[in-house]
Amino acid sequence: MTWLDLPDGAAFDAWTLPYGIFSTPGEEPRVGVAVGDHVLDLAPLAATGGLDGAHLFAQPTLNPFLAAGRRAWDAVRGWLLELVTGEPHRDLVEPHLVPVRDVKLRRPFDVGDYVDFYASQTHAENVGQLFRPNSPGLPAAWRHLPIGYHGRAGTVVVSGTPVTRPSGLRRIGPPADGRVEHGPSLRLDIEVEAGFVVGTPSRLGAPVPVADFTEHVFGMVLVNDWSARDIQAFEYVPLGPFLGKSFATSISPWVVPLDALSHARVDPPPRDPEPAAYLRDADPWGLDLEFTVTWNDTVVSRPPFAGMYWTPAQQLAHLTANGASVRTGDLFASGTVSGPRPGGSGCFLELTWNGAEPVALADGSSRSFLEDGDTVTISATAAGPDDTRIHLGAVTGQITPPRSHDH
Numbered sequence: 001m002t003w004l005d006l007p008d009g010a011a012f013d014a015w016t017l018p019y020g021i022f023s024t025p026g027e028e029p030r031v032g033v034a035v036g037d038h039v040l041d042l043a044p045l046a047a048t049g050g051l052d053g054a055h056l057f058a059q060p061t062l063n064p065f066l067a068a069g070r071r072a073w074d075a076v077r078g079w080l081l082e083l084v085t086g087e088p089h090r091d092l093v094e095p096h097l098v099p100v101r102d103v104k105l106r107r108p109f110d111v112g113d114y115v116d117f118y119a120s121q122t123h124a125e126n127v128g129q130l131f132r133p134n135s136p137g138l139p140a141a142w143r144h145l146p147i148g149y150h151g152r153a154g155t156v157v158v159s160g161t162p163v164t165r166p167s168g169l170r171r172i173g174p175p176a177d178g179r180v181e182h183g184p185s186l187r188l189d190i191e192v193e194a195g196f197v198v199g200t201p202s203r204l205g206a207p208v209p210v211a212d213f214t215e216h217v218f219g220m221v222l223v224n225d226w227s228a229r230d231i232q233a234f235e236y237v238p239l240g241p242f243l244g245k246s247f248a249t250s251i252s253p254w255v256v257p258l259d260a261l262s263h264a265r266v267d268p269p270p271r272d273p274e275p276a277a278y279l280r281d282a283d284p285w286g287l288d289l290e291f292t293v294t295w296n297d298t299v300v301s302r303p304p305f306a307g308m309y310w311t312p313a314q315q316l317a318h319l320t321a322n323g324a325s326v327r328t329g330d331l332f333a334s335g336t337v338s339g340p341r342p343g344g345s346g347c348f349l350e351l352t353w354n355g356a357e358p359v360a361l362a363d364g365s366s367r368s369f370l371e372d373g374d375t376v377t378i379s380a381t382a383a384g385p386d387d388t389r390i391h392l393g394a395v396t397g398q399i400t401p402p403r404s405h406d407h
């Protein structure tokens with residue numbers, strides 16, 4: 001279906017066509033589209049190929065293209081699909097393919113507001129048991145609305161950015177001892193999530209109906225919501241996560257357009273109770289995505305996204321239900337993706353049951369939480385055309401030691 005010579009394996013195919021920001025030595029960062037092991041340099045291709053709006057791609061961020069809206073996104077994707085599938089376009093396209101090994105990938109968009117949800121029932125029940133052993137499993141509101149919190153947009157970093165181990169106040173010893181100390185986190189964790197990127201803004205005072213999701217949301221990134229469990233567990237009552245998560249949130253460099261996920265739509269789980277009218281959808285859909293979590297060189301889990309209780313469209317409807325508006329570049333993440341079966345944990349808190357059941361890595365070592373020098377890579381696939389699975393890229397990060405005066 002494509003004239004491109006694509007490598008086998010984990011690379012993007014000629015259908016996914018994700019957008020990112022890349023630079024080459026001595027040149028300005030600009031918009032690229034990933035295919036195989038190449039990046040398509042969109043601005044000069046659009047200029048020579050006669051596409052309107054080439055200026056949207058000679059930019060150091062995707063925001064102008066995100067703001068251009070659904071009709072522009074559809075037009076550019078249609079044009080790209082035509083170019084990569086039609087052999088006659090080869091001479092036009094080939095001069096604008098840059099080997100991915102020669103480029104530096106940047107944070108793909110300027111993040112407006114960042115919201116993190118809590119949509120996996122398994123994750124909510126597990127964290128409930130571990131953090132609140134004497135309380136009911138799910139919080140009272142959980143089945144009525146998609147619980148979330150506003151996170152820190154300014155510390156959303158692109159894949160590959162080192163993550164410094166945060167320091168903070170945490171309990172030492174049994175809670176009954178009441179000892180609290182300041183120091184480097186001893187329970188540094190990951191959270192596997194899908195992040196949704198807003199293109200078209202909404203108006204202040206005008207909630208976004210569930211059915212309008214695709215008018216506003218451009219696409220998806222992979223998210224690692226790094227979490228310092230000891231700092232979080234001490235600080236979060238009653239206002240929620242603060243310093244335990246705000247030090248860094250990593251996203252993949254490539255934003256996969258929603259249209260590339262059209263074959264991955266699945267029915268969400270049954271709802272009980274029936275949600276309020278503003279959260280109902282005539283045609284509700286979740287996504288069949290499968291994540292893979294690699295800790296150093298060992299695959300430690302494969303969290304499935306299809307069973308997430310609240311859908312991205314319900315999350316956007318909820319986020320705006322009080323009249324709060326969204327802006328171009330806003331990011332909202334699904335919440336930790338943990339499936340009900342063994343091997344599906346989306347964080348190490350659950351995988352190792354708060355350290356009680358360490359995991360063995362391929363090098364013979366074992367882990368409960370992250371150590372300095374550890375690298376975690378989260379990749380994902382989705383159901384694609386013709387029963388294929390498409391690759392959605394990866395988000396990776398390595399832990400660097402705490403700043404020296406924090407010891």
Ligand SMILES: O=C(O)/C=C/C(=O)CC(=O)CC(=O)O
Nearest residue numbers: 117118119127128191335336
């Ligand atoms: O249940 C809690 O107190 C905390 C839960 C989390 O840390 C998870 C969070 O950030 C939301 C999510 O990713 O699902």
Ligand SMILES: [Ca+2]
Nearest residue numbers: 116191225336
């Ligand atoms: Ca999270």
Ligand SMILES: [Mg+2]
Nearest residue numbers: 225226245249
């Ligand atoms: Mg975070």
